[in-house]
Amino acid sequence: MSDAAPLIRLRGITKTYGQGAAAFQALRGVDLDVYAGDFVAIMGPSGSGKSTVMNLLGLLDTPTGGEYRFLDVAVQTLSRDQRARLRRRYFGFVFQGFHLLARTTAQENVELPLIYRGQRARERHRAARQALAEVGLAGWEHHTPAELSGGQQQRVAIARAIVTQPRVLLADEPTGNLDSRRSHEIMALIRQLNEARGITVLMVTHEADIAAYARRVVHFRDGAIEREDVPVIAADPSADAASAVKGS
Ligand code: ADP
Numbered sequence: 001m002s003d004a005a006p007l008i009r010l011r012g013i014t015k016t017y018g019q020g021a022a023a024f025q026a027l028r029g030v031d032l033d034v035y036a037g038d039f040v041a042i043m044g045p046s047g048s049g050k051s052t053v054m055n056l057l058g059l060l061d062t063p064t065g066g067e068y069r070f071l072d073v074a075v076q077t078l079s080r081d082q083r084a085r086l087r088r089r090y091f092g093f094v095f096q097g098f099h100l101l102a103r104t105t106a107q108e109n110v111e112l113p114l115i116y117r118g119q120r121a122r123e124r125h126r127a128a129r130q131a132l133a134e135v136g137l138a139g140w141e142h143h144t145p146a147e148l149s150g151g152q153q154q155r156v157a158i159a160r161a162i163v164t165q166p167r168v169l170l171a172d173e174p175t176g177n178l179d180s181r182r183s184h185e186i187m188a189l190i191r192q193l194n195e196a197r198g199i200t201v202l203m204v205t206h207e208a209d210i211a212a213y214a215r216r217v218v219h220f221r222d223g224a225i226e227r228e229d230v231p232v233i234a235a236d237p238s239a240d241a242a243s244a245v246k247g248s
Helices: 050-057 081-089 106-116 121-134 150-162 180-197 235-248
Strands: 008-017 023-033 041-042 067-069 091-096 168-172 200-202 215-222 224-229
Touching: 008 050, 023 050, 023 224, 041 050, 041 121, 050 168, 050 200, 081 091, 091 150, 106 150, 121 150, 150 180, 168 180, 180 200
Parallel strands: 041 200, 041 215, 091 168, 168 200
Antiparallel strands: 008 023, 008 067, 215 224
C-alpha cells in the first residue's frame, strides 16, 4: 500500500436487510475514504444507517454490494475466518453501554482480548496494567465494574479496546450513557489516543459538541452520506474575536 492510499475505502456500498417485499435498503451507495490518523464523527437521524455502516467498517457484517478495501485488501474476497482475524488484529470497539463483564476486575476485563490471542499471563498482566494507566486508571486494576463510575467503566472499555494496539478505534455513541462532564473527559481521552498514538477513530454520535472533537463530520441521511464538514466549535475564542471585530 502506498502512503497515499486510504486505510479504509468504501465505494458504492449498499446494504439490504431482509428479502422480497420485506427487503429494506439501509445503505444506498456509500463512498468514504478514511486515512490513517483520521478522526471521523458520523452523525445523522435515527435510522439513517450509522450503525449499519459501523458494523460493516468493523467487519462485523458484510455489505450487499459495493467494495470495501481495508489496508488495500478487498474485504469481500476474504473468508469469514480471515475477516475475523483482520478484525481482531486491527480494530478496537467501544460501545455506549461499556459491555464489561460484571464480577470481573478491570484488569481481567482488559486482558480478555489478549487471552483470545493466546498471550502468556505475564505479558497480559503487564499490557493490561499499562493500558489502564494510559486511560487514567492506575490503582483501579482490582475493582469490578460495580465499584466504578460510568466514566471509569468507559475508561476500562477503552483500555480493553486499545490493549491489542489496534489501528482503528470504532466508537458507537461512546458518551451516550454519561453526564456532560464525564462525556468531555472521555472525548479528551479519545482525542489524545488519536493524536498521541495515531489511532484512527470512527465515532457515531448524536451530539454536535461531541462531534466537535473529530476532525471530519460525515452526515448520513436515508442510507447515504448527505454531506461532510469540519466540526463547528462553539467555544473557539478566535471566532468570538473575529465576530467582535466584525460587529464593531
Ligand atoms: P442508525 O444507526 O442511523 O439509527 P441503522 O443503521 O441502525 O440506523 O438502521 C438503518 C435502517 O436499517 C433502519 O431503518 C433500521 O430499521 C434498519 N435495520 C437495521 N438493522 C436491521 C436488521 N437487522 N433487519 C432489518 N432492518 C434493519
